[in-house]
Amino acid sequence: MSNAIDQKKLIVDEIADKLKSSVSTVVVDYRGLNVGEVTELRKQLREAGVEFKVYKNTLTRRATEATELTGLNEVLTGPNAIAFSAEDVVAPAKILSDFAKKHEALEIKAGVIEGNIASVEDIKALADLPSREGLLSMLLSVLQAPIRNLALATKAVADQKEEQGA
16 A cells, blocks of 8 residues: 555656656646547657647646645646646747647636746747747847858948049
């Protein structure tokens, strides 16, 4: 009997550690997905470095109480899976949101973004953000704009002087 309790405590500690160390966590209801669809989803998440696990709701509730994230408890009903990302804040939200658009059976319920409870709307807004590479590309474009404009202005002045001299 005590062995089973010890195992459950270990699982609660594991969930609590993942909730603390993750920059982004998303809870989904996967009811209605077939095995092939779940396998495809797991593959996409794994490739992005996101861990996707199914835990018992009672154990997850205990872990949320230990991490002071009890706001998640109201969505912990029915079959749930949790996506944990320790590195990329946007990846789980983007992958799960895109997958949910193609497979209506997948329902995003809630999440945790950098230690704060996030609603479905927050997660969908996060999913709509460009990828890290896209954001870096935008930043680079903004940083290059003044230099590009200076080069164009210098060329225009040089062309104008050349026309006047000719």
